[in-house]
Amino acid sequence: MAYNTLEDFFGDIVGKARRGLGLTEATLADATGLSAVDIGRIEAYELTPDEGRILALAGALQLDGKKLIGIANGWVPERGNSPHDDVRLSVERTILDAGMEVNAYALKCKTTGEGAIVDAGGQANRILALAERMGLEVTHVLLTHGHGDHVGALAEIAETTGARVCCCERDFGLLGSLKELVTDPVDDGWQTKVGRIAIDAVSLPGHTAGGIGYGADGVFFSGDALFAGSMGGALGPAYNGQIRAVTNKALSRDEKTRVFPGHGPTTSIGEELANNPFFAH
Structure with missing residues (x-):
């Protein structure tokens, strides 16, 4: 068996950071200009917003914006399946x-x-x-x-x-x-x-x-x-x-x-x- 993706997708990372900081979907929406429905869709893997919104999410969630964009774009480590x-x-x-x-x-x-x-x-x-x-x-x-x-x-x-x-x-x-x-x-x-x-x-x-x-x-x-x-x-x-x-x-x-x-x-x-x-x- 081998991995082709990360353990956590973009939506997982947003959800983990939001819950870790104790933010509701509504609170995060207010801080980013997204709707609470959009936050739910992001965490359900149904929406990947544009880079501007990703940077806004990163700021509100105390994440690195450039790196979060990289995750959204499909970054994976080079030797993810190598012993x-x-x-x-x-x-x-x-x-x-x-x-x-x-x-x-x-x-x-x-x-x-x-x-x-x-x-x-x-x-x-x-x-x-x-x-x-x-x-x-x-x-x-x-x-x-x-x-x-x-x-x-x-x-x-x-x-x-x-x-x-x-x-x-x-x-x-x-x-x-x-x-x-x-x-x-x-x-x-x-x-x-x-x-x-x-x-x-x-x-x-x-x-x-x-x-x-x-x-x-x-x-x-x-x-x-x-x-x-x-x-x-x-x-x-x-x-x-x-x-x-x-x-x-x-x-x-x-x-x-x-x-x-x-x-x-x-x-x-x-x-x-x-x-x-x-x-x-």
Whole structure:
């Protein structure tokens, strides 16, 4: 399976920003010269306004206007379906059906053959098949957050592999009984090694209270905190907090770093700085 579009379309981005800021359709309409009906049509993918109206929407929604126009015009990242492979590590993706399309990843230390599964949303057989195809000895399961579409296969993966399960305690309420499987509570600054690959964790709260991003040499797993051209939904203070956290802890990484999100195509830090309307460059 492969992605041909972004996870979020123009209308999704408008809706996420509007809800995140706590604006009604009527309030946004008043600020942009559009009608509330037009706002609804935009969010339902029925209307893409002209560039002048897009700039007005961007101003009212605290988004980058040029980047929002780029999204409306169909921007996609250059290597959205490409795995990562260098002398030290490799990363491959499988797209799962967990009620929606969701990504799971396998990271491999090429020196030792040890590796990690990043998120386990469902279809454990497909995740395990990916690990087997890569010749992976799974030592860790790294959870970016506790939503069901990211942990639905956790029990089977943990039982089959015997891997350490890593997750932030602030998302234990979302895990329910699955929290008993967590061996390593994760928070900002947490570190581990997968084989000889150093992994660092950063806290990216907003979409969930315990959202975590995991970084290794040249790669970053952003969960639902950051998508290609967008981000996972959040409301009120959590919305602005997520933007700050991603800006300070994810987008501050080397621009060549490849970003593997929870949903949608793979991207890079440089591409997000240049094209994601939620984040200023």
